[in-house]
Every structure is written in structure tokens, then in C-alpha cells.
Amino acid sequence: xxxxxxxxxxxxxxxxxxxxxxxxxxxxxxxxxxxxxxxxxxxxxxxxxxxxxxxxxxxxxxxxxxxxxxxxxxxxxxxxxxxxxxxxxxxxxxxxxxxxxxxxxxxxxxxxxxxxxxxxxxxxxxxxxxxxxxxxxxxxxxxxxxxxxxxxxxxxxxxxxxxxxxxxxxxxxxxxxxxxxxxxxxxxxxxxxxxxxxxxxxxxxxxxxxxxxxxxxxxxxxxxxxxxxxxxxxxxxxxxxxxxxxxxxxxxxxxxxxxxxxxxxxxxxxxxxxxxxxxxxxxxxxxxxxxxxxxxxxxxxxxxxxxxxxxxxxxxxxxxxxxxxxxxxxxxx
Amino acid sequence: xxxxxxxxxxxxxxxxxxxxxxxxxxxxxxxxxxxxxxxxxxxxxxxxxxxxxxxxxxxxxxxxxxxxxxxxxxxxxxxxxxxxxxxxxxxxxxxxxxxxxxxxxxxxxxxxxxxxxxxxxxxxxxxxxxxxxxxxxxxxxxxxxxxxxxxxxxxxxxxxxxxxxxxxxxxxxxxxxxxxxxxx
Numbered sequence: 001x002x003x004x005x006x007x008x009x010x011x012x013x014x015x016x017x018x019x020x021x022x023x024x025x026x027x028x029x030x031x032x033x034x035x036x037x038x039x040x041x042x043x044x045x046x047x048x049x050x051x052x053x054x055x056x057x058x059x060x061x062x063x064x065x066x067x068x069x070x071x072x073x074x075x076x077x078x079x080x081x082x083x084x085x086x087x088x089x090x091x092x093x094x095x096x097x098x099x100x101x102x103x104x105x106x107x108x109x110x111x112x113x114x115x116x117x118x119x120x121x122x123x124x125x126x127x128x129x130x131x132x133x134x135x136x137x138x139x140x141x142x143x144x145x146x147x148x149x150x151x152x153x154x155x156x157x158x159x160x161x162x163x164x165x166x167x168x169x170x171x172x173x174x175x176x177x178x179x180x181x182x183x184x185x186x187x188x189x190x191x192x193x194x195x196x197x198x199x200x201x202x203x204x205x206x207x208x209x210x211x212x213x214x215x216x217x218x219x220x221x222x223x224x225x226x227x228x229x230x231x232x233x234x235x236x237x238x239x240x241x242x243x244x245x246x247x248x249x250x251x252x253x254x255x256x257x258x259x260x261x262x263x264x265x266x267x268x269x270x271x272x273x274x275x276x277x278x279x280x281x282x283x284x285x286x287x288x289x290x291x292x293x294x295x296x297x298x299x300x301x302x303x304x305x306x307x308x309x310x311x312x313x314x315x316x317x318x319x320x321x322x323x324x325x326x327x328x329x330x331x332x333x
Numbered sequence: 334x335x336x337x338x339x340x341x342x343x344x345x346x347x348x349x350x351x352x353x354x355x356x357x358x359x360x361x362x363x364x365x366x367x368x369x370x371x372x373x374x375x376x377x378x379x380x381x382x383x384x385x386x387x388x389x390x391x392x393x394x395x396x397x398x399x400x401x402x403x404x405x406x407x408x409x410x411x412x413x414x415x416x417x418x419x420x421x422x423x424x425x426x427x428x429x430x431x432x433x434x435x436x437x438x439x440x441x442x443x444x445x446x447x448x449x450x451x452x453x454x455x456x457x458x459x460x461x462x463x464x465x466x467x468x469x470x471x472x473x474x475x476x477x478x479x480x481x482x483x484x485x486x487x488x489x490x491x492x493x494x495x496x497x498x499x500x501x502x503x504x505x506x507x508x509x510x511x512x513x514x515x516x517x
Contacts, residue, residue, distance in 0.1 A: 006497070007496075007500040007501070008494065008495075008500060010496075011496040011499045011503070012481065012496035015475070015496070017481045017496060043503065049506075049511075050472065050476075051476075053457035056450055056453070056454050057368065057457070060373070062359070062360045062363045063377065066377070067377060067381065071355065071384050
């Protein structure tokens with residue numbers, strides 16, 4: 001007979017795995033076709049033989065209570081500090097990392113990957129917005145000033161190109177970008193996604209600027225932010241107790257960048273933007289504090305250290321960009 | 334401004350809770366592990382390891398629908414690795430001899446059965462050992478009540494082929510088991 005059921009379809013039919021329509025067709029066919037009816041009978045006999053053969057195996061008693069106890073004991077061992085051990089949703093198998101994650105989760109309830117991603121994203125978004133706002137007044141000013149500004153930066157052609165592109169970009173979206181309300185619309189993806197792209201370019205461009213030190217006007221400031229040359233005069237006193245290797249350089253860089261931003265004053269950085277900057281620095285500081293505490297407690301914890309330095313890096317990048325832009329704004333005046 | 338707390342609240346609510354996962358699926362995990370390792374102590378160890386893996390990967394495992402498939406896939410892998418560390422045949426013979434002579438070990442009533450039953454169990458196991466992968470695991474997972482979709486997910490096979498894999502496994506089992514037991 002035509003359209004006989006193949007072994008897969010027949011099995012699926014017996015297991016009720018066919019779609020309702022196909023199920024009906026299969027049943028109709030099995031009823032009409034002797035060969036398929038035999039196949040169905042044979043399959044059913046084999047399935048019941050299998051089930052019977054393993055009836056005793058399937059009757060094995062599952063020691064639920066003991067399994068639960070053992071599991072709870074292991075989890076409690078992994079994480080002695082957290083009261084409800086199985087309530088956590090952590091990712092790594094290493095006990096020390098788990099503890100660190102627990103403390104981190106307690107302080108701001110983000111998984112490390114998400115926290116890092118968030119910190120970076122927040123920094124980039126804010127940088128983009130701050131740059132947009134700092135640069136907008138320049139665009140409003142006389143074209144001659146812009147021209148002289150461009151002359152100053154002509155020695156760095158790549159940087160200038162990026163900035164010009166950004167200028168155009170900003171000019172087109174000026175209506176939205178020039179007012180502080182843009183900051184409020186950060187949560188809106190439609191607005192942030194293009195701006196984020198700008199921000200990334202800006203970060204790259206400006207850090208290149210600082211590192212290359214090509215612009216005479218920025219040379220002194222860039223030199224100040226140079227980790228090797230800076231002094232620790234402005235270091236916050238509460239951070240002096242730290243002895244983590246590598247941390248010192250970040251602190252020096254941050255201190256000198258803060259000086260540069262302060263030197264720019266309120267004219268270069270409008271109050272609303274300053275508040276945003278401070279909020280974001282506070283978020284980064286929170287991440288830094290949490291991971292530093294963990295890293296100090298357990299110097300072998302590489303993940304905590306990595307996270308700490310990633311947070312520092314974000315902060316330095318944020319401050320570098322802002323410092324850069326305050327200088328640019330000062331030059332444009 | 335970008336709100337940290339809002340982001341946290343949204344992402345901190347897991348789609349499934351570890352406790353629920355254990356309550357719902359530990360039996361299937363234990364039975365699947367037992368079907369592979371055939372030892373109550375080892376099955377316990379495997380179950381323990383599977384749920385510890387779940388605990389560590391709560392945010393990486395699939396949602397509720399395919400969680401059981403994920404757990405049983407891990408269970409089969411862990412169970413096989415457990416066996417790999419031991420000499421399979423030796424362990425089995427040992428266990429069989431032990432259960433045949435000792436009878437009651439106070440751990441399970443399934444092994445606390447008469448000699449005829451134990452023989453039958455052993456024959457079924459030997460027949461099952463003759464079935465090649467992935468047919469064998471298909472049968473095991475179907476025994477645990479998994480849907481074709483779950484089986485496909487657990488064994489990384491195409492869902493369309495599950496029916497035919499089950500059919501072939503079932504036929505092979507009937508052939509070998511019938512021969513061993515002289516039942517056909």
C-alpha cells in the first residue's frame with residue numbers, strides 16, 4: 001500500500017509525537033493497511049518488553065532527602081557566608097570567586113559580566129553625551145573660531161577627521177543634542193545607540209590625542225596625565241593604605257585628570273554635565289570599592305583584581321575624555 | 334539617567350529557581366544516572382555533581398522548557414565520565430555479584446529482590462549495552478518521559494530523527510534481549 005508509515009513516523013505515532021493532523025492520517029492508514037497494522041503491533045510488543053525488562057530498574061528508590069541534604073551541605077561549604085545558599089544565581093565554579101560574587105551581589109546585585117558591561121556602557125554613553133554637550137557651544141560660535149581650532153589640531157589628521165565627522169554628526173542632531181534633556185533620554189535605545197557609536201569614536205580619538213601628545217595646547221595637560229610623570233599629591237587619603245600592585249598608577253592618573261577637569265572650571269563643564277559625570281564616577285567608584293575590598297581580602301583572587309582594574313580603566317577613560325573636552329572647550333573660547 | 338537599580342531588578346529575577354529545579358527534576362536525573370552507572374552510590378554522586386553544575390550555571394542554562402533536557406544531558410555525560418574512571422565490566426560484575434550474594438544493602442529495594450529478578454535485570458542491562466549511541470540514550474531518555482524535542486536537545490540530534498532512533502533502539506533491544514533470555 002502507498003504511503004506506508006516509516007519506522008520513525010510509526011514510533012512518533014505510538015509516542016503521540018505527531019501533529020494532530022498527521023496523527024489522524026497515521027491512525028487512518030494503520031487501520032487500513034495490514035502491513036502497518038502488523039508493524040504497530042510488533043512495535044507495541046517490543047515497547048512493552050522494554051518497559052517490562054526495566055520495570056525493576058525504574059522502581060529504584062530515589063533517595064530524595066539524602067540527595068537534598070548532600071547538595072545543601074556542598075553548597076554551604078562553597079559559600080559559608082551566604083544564608084540561603086541555593087538562592088544565588090552565580091556562574092563560576094571556583095569557591096573564592098563565588099564568595100566574591102556574593103559580596104558583589106550584596107553591594108549592587110549585578111553579575112560581574114553584567115556589572116562590567118554596565119559600567120563600560122554607562123561610561124561610554126555618558127562620555128558621548130558629555131562630549132556632545134561640551135562641543136555644541138563651539139559649533140554655535142563663529143566659524144572662524146572653529147577654523148582656528150581646527151588649525152590647532154591639524155597636526156593629528158586622523159583625530160581631526162574623526163572630530164570633523166563628529167562635528168557633522170552633532171550638527172545634524174543638534175536640536176536633540178544641545179540641550180541637557182538628552183541626558184534624560186539615555187535609557188532610550190533609539191537615541192543612545194547612534195550616540196554610543198559617537199562616544200566610542202570619541203574615546204578612541206581623544207585617548208589617541210592624549211597619548212600622542214601632538215597638540216601643543218594639550219601637551220602640558222597630557223603630560224600631567226602621563227602616569228609615569230605624575231605625582232601622587234592629589235591622591236585621596238583613604239586610598240593610601242592600598243598596596244595592590246598596579247593600582248598606584250591608576251590612582252595617579254585619576255588624580256591628575258581630576259586636576260585637569262577642575263582647572264577647566266564650571267565654564268567648560270556645565271553644572272548639569274558635571275552632575276552626570278559625578279554620578280557616573282560614583283558608580284564606577286562603587287564598583288572599584290567593592291572589588292578592591294574583595295581583592296584585598298584575597299590577593300589570590302585574580303577575577304577580583306581584573307574587575308578592579310577594568311573599573312579603574314573605565315574611570316580613567318571617562319576622565320580622560322572629559323579632561324580632553326574641557327581643554328578643547330577652553331581653547332574654543 | 335540610566336538607572337542601575339532598575340536594571341538590577343529586571344535581571345535579578347531568574348526564570349527558574351534552583352530549589353524548584355531540584356524538586357522537579359532530581360528523580361529523572363537520579364534515574365538516568367542510575368541507568369548508566371547502575372550503582373546507587375554512584376548515581377547519588379552523579380546527581381550531586383549535576384545539580385552543583387546547575388547551581389554554578391543558573392544564568393547560562395536554558396529556560397524551564399528545556400531545563401530537564403539540559404540536566405539529563407549533563408547527567409549522562411557525568412555518569413559516563415564516572416564510569417570511564419572505573420573498569421566498567423569489573424564494576425558491573427562486582428556489583429552484580431555483591432547484590433546477588435548480599436541482597437540487602439539497605440539502600441534500595443530494587444536490588445532487594447529475588448535471584449530471578451536480579452538475573453532479569455542483568456539480562457536487560459546486557460541487552461541495553463548492545464545498543465549503540467545515540468539510540469541507547471534515546472531509549473533511556475524516553476523511559477524518563479522526555480518529549481522528542483527534549484531528547485533532541487539533550488542528545489544534540491535532529492528532532493525529526495528521534496522517532497526513528499527510538500524505533501531502531503527498541504528493535505535492537507528486542508532482538509538482543511529476546512536472544513539472551515530466549516524469550517522469542
